[in-house]
Amino acid sequence: MPRRPETMTFALPTGTDAASVRARVTAIEKVLERSFTIPGINMPVGLDAIVGLVPVLGEIVTTAMGAYVIWEARNLGMPKWKLARMGANVLFDTAIGAIPVVGDAADLVFRSNSKNLRIILKHIDKHHPEARVIEG
Numbered sequence: 419m420p421r422r423p424e425t426m427t428f429a430l431p432t433g434t435d436a437a438s439v440r441a442r443v444t445a446i447e448k449v450l451e452r453s454f455t456i457p458g459i460n461m462p463v464g465l466d467a468i469v470g471l472v473p474v475l476g477e478i479v480t481t482a483m484g485a486y487v488i489w490e491a492r493n494l495g496m497p498k499w500k501l502a503r504m505g506a507n508v509l510f511d512t513a514i515g516a517i518p519v520v521g522d523a524a525d526l527v528f529r530s531n532s533k534n535l536r537i538i539l540k541h542i543d544k545h546h547p548e549a550r551v552i553e554g
Contacts, residue, residue, distance in 0.1 A: 436546035439490050440539065446487055447535040450480065467525040470515050477515050484508035484531055491538050500541065504534045 430445055431438035452462040466483075469476040488504045511530035515521040542549050 434493060436494060436542050436549035439494055440542050440549050440551065443487050443490050443535055443538055446483060447531045450483060450531045451529045452532075461526065463526065464531075466511075466529070466531065467522070470525045471522055473518075477512055480515070481508060481512045484511065484534070487531060487534050487538070491534070491541070494538070494541065494546075496538070496541050500537055504537055507533045 431441050449464060450466040451464040453464040454468075455462055466480045469479050485508060488501060488508065491504060492501055507530035511525070511528055514524040514528060517524075
């Protein structure tokens with residue numbers, strides 16, 4: 419009898435430590451900005467651009483997920499000015515995404531979640547060195 423392939427499970431850490439937050443926000447950014455690759459042009463696309471095609475509801479969903487990333491950053495104790503900068507990124511992405519055709523194209527170019535991830539990772543690397551990850 420042939421063996422059934424094992425199912426792959428992926429669990430995100432649930433802790434409040436910096437390493438757990440790093441893993442969660444990195445995973446969310448990947449889902450929102452780099453889940454798929456457009457064949458032919460090799461451009462990474464995520465749910466932010468795809469769900470953004472749905473009028474109103476798509477922007478609400480992607481804004482809520484962007485707000486979650488900011489909430490995670492707040493729980494890390496990041497300064498208010500960094501949180502405000504992250505909020506401005508999400509707000510700008512939402513405002514541009516609300517424009518019917520232009521917004522859908524802008525979602526491919528302006529990646530607020532990637533910008534916010536860089537802000538969080540820079541903070542974690544500086545203030546929580548035990549949570550550093552060597553990427554390669």
